[in-house]
Amino acid sequence: MDATEIQPTYGLTAEQTFGLIAGGEPALTHTVKAAEDSIELAQEDLAAVQLTAQDIVVASAASGQTPYTLAALQYAQEKGALGIGFSCVEDSPLAQLANYPITPVVGPEVITGATLLKAGTAEKMVLNMLSTGIMVKSGKVYQNLMINVVPTNGKTFERAKKIIAEATQTSLLAAERALERANNHVPLAIVLIETKGTIAEAKALLAATNGHVSQAVKLNDKQH
Incomplete structure (x- = not known):
């Protein structure tokens, strides 16, 4: 959502900022079983967009250990791209792998295991801050x-x-x-x-x- 909204808001193109999700676009509205466990799928998705050392990958997984997300960040670093890792678990595998880990302290969820609540809200806020800061620094404001x-x-x-x-x-x-x-x-x-x-x-x-x-x-x- 954040990557898409940046386009009309700051005059960027779909080639400059976009989001990838395990399972592709169908996963936005339907559960795609086992997609987030696939290392190969992450590598294929990033290869398909021709990731280079000039790119930045923001990898997000509340638990910090989702295989798809970890594999995506690993692939990005192999290509020389900058890797930012967002998770809500201190010292998670994702945080350890990232060039720049971001780990907000959200506390226990109201419903245990429901990371779409506090963690999901934190993710949206962090991505908003990242994109806003980048747009300001790059002269889009x-x-x-x-x-x-x-x-x-x-x-x-x-x-x-x-x-x-x-x-x-x-x-x-x-x-x-x-x-x-x-x-x-x-x-x-x-x-x-x-x-x-x-x-x-x-x-x-x-x-x-x-x-x-x-x-x-x-x-x-x-x-x-």
Whole structure:
């Protein structure tokens, strides 16, 4: 869920962030027996997405010992990818294997063994924190605004205008005009208004800062 929501929220593609689950998509709505016990399945799933050393694998298993998850993290490390291990058991096999273990202390479940309760909630919160932090660090947020929203319908177009107006302290009309000039690209529209430059200049600033709006604005200030 978190990997999927990142896409429209921050303007990423399905190739950049996605989730894998033991048993594949059918396991999202139906129990796929023994899938989480399969080491081979984990290896096949990661091989199918052509995992490389440039990737990051966040392996999640509440118990920290699910064979599918452990095998996935092991495969990732063999490929040189960064491995993050999320579990709710201190010093679990998953935590020991991970480059960066994350082990929140959730305490006993209300119903013993029902890890979809406290552990499941902790998992969602931790993944939210991870993705939010990464998006902020990579420039997908300006001030505290979700600037990489992709205007694909009336609702998101209005949201984009409001974000631009708030980010630049300007009117909705000015925001709409900038968004039109920027061909519906919100970060470009913001840089246009903040720097008072041309489309070409704004694009050059974003290219020089790898799309990081805050850095693009600061770079413009230095240049002038």
